Amino acid sequence: MPKHIVSGLKYLATIELKKKGLTQQKIADELEIDRSTVSHYLNGRNISFHCINVAETMTQLSSKDFLILTHSLFKNAEITQKIISICQSKVFKAEVLDTCIGCGLCVDLCLMQAINLEYLKANINSIKCCGCLLCQEGCPTNSIKVLEV
């Protein structure tokens, strides 16, 4: 029931955003859901514990698995990026070595759209980086190092 897991992830994101002090309307806009759904989530209604459990389990997977599963559930890059950045607490620092040839493969691989090319060298936005290592694994010259901080 992918739909239910999507709800579970949105529930988790709602809770996180509430903790940050966002209003229900802002949360609804951010996650592209009804304000009433936000209200239901925050009051623990309309969602089964099972869905929340599965969603929580997903957040505890490796960053790569969490990202790929989420992306395959939502089939939308933008909302995937939001869910991942809201629900994932880990912080990463990415470094690109001078051996980078500017092939742009990492740019195309990054589901978080955290990479762009500057003067034929990849530039990784560590804030957007979710640590999935897709770029590091795909880099033909082993020029990317992503570390959890």
Next chain:
Amino acid sequence: MELKVNQDNCLGCGVCVVACPVNASISPEVSGGHGALKEDTIMMVENGFIKLLNKDVCEKCGTCQMFCPVDAIWLE
């Protein structure tokens, strides 16, 4: 690319053996039209037909193919 021969076409004229630059550097006497003194040339004529001896040392320059009058030796 690989050096190939077709003995059915071969006239045994030996032009390829003489023209081959690798043969000439391995066994200089062949470029003068003599038989090689060693058996480590790429090819030689035996009983009137071309025979490949050491095709691994071929540098694939295409000289033999260019000079062969009957398409009996070629690279493909």
Next chain:
Amino acid sequence: MVVNTKEVTDKDFNIKRLAEELRNLSFKDHICIGCGICESSCPVSAITVGDMGAIIRNNSPQPKLVIDEHECVLCGICSGVCPADALTFSIANQPISEIPAYPKYNADVEIDDDKCIYCQKCEIACPREAITIARSLPDRSKLVTGEIEIAEDTCVYCGICEELCPADAIDVDRTPEAETINVDKDKCVYCLVCKKSCPVTAIKASCRICSYGDYDINLEDAVTKGSSFIDDELCIKCGWCEGVCPTEAVKVKKPFEGLLKIHQDKCTACGTCVDICPCDVLSFPKPAKSGDIVDNVAKEEQYCIKCGACARACPVEAIEVQISNVDYIPTKSKSWSEKFEALKN
């Protein structure tokens, strides 16, 4: 999944990756000189350059270059270092030669139309047939001046003048009872051959240049006009055009400086290098007189671009090409700079 696609047309191909932006590497076989620079520069060893001797000398159906599209990461380095522009890499349909962040060779060729006299020597010398010199000659009738008249009552329409006329200016119709003779004054050069050969002295003609000089010739009418065109895709900046130009109208800027060494002792005169060289630099020398001993292979080094295609194809390692300097517009990318610097040996 990010995957490359490959389209093949005869011996040419395009490798594409469509994601953030369309990246496209295209190869044109007829422009490739087989130097192997792409092969040695490719960071992922995706390129294999074929056995150029066998391919060029025997009209092989094989392409000069093969790229494994699954290995290729579409970085564009091969295109950047290709001295012949046989590989063109573009991002979002813009070639990297037009994108300032990418390095490129400082190479150029230019024909100064003010100095060019349209002699076509460069067009004939160009080993790549990259030059076209179009010219329009002056009107011949404006370069001569004179008078010619034929007395039809005296003329016997023998046709001798027509046969002799070097300019095909005379037309004689010898149909009995309907004979005519006509002179085309646009073609006549007033050489007076007709007048001298006429058996009945029917032709009166005079050349005014002979008696008065060319005072009534307008010098502007005597000028050959034209235009020059260089096919940038085919041109490899070898400098033959500059070398043969009698008016110093051509300037060529080559990207590589270096040396071409032929070890005559190793050379067996197979001619592979002579056939491979894209610049017609190498040839078999002819002895000045019978019995003279000459080198196996001769070189005209001023036209060499130091591409190394000959050294790569030589089956007996008798040729060495050394690049001592590479002139290119620099880049901030260290890895790309290293690739350009690595061409020096």
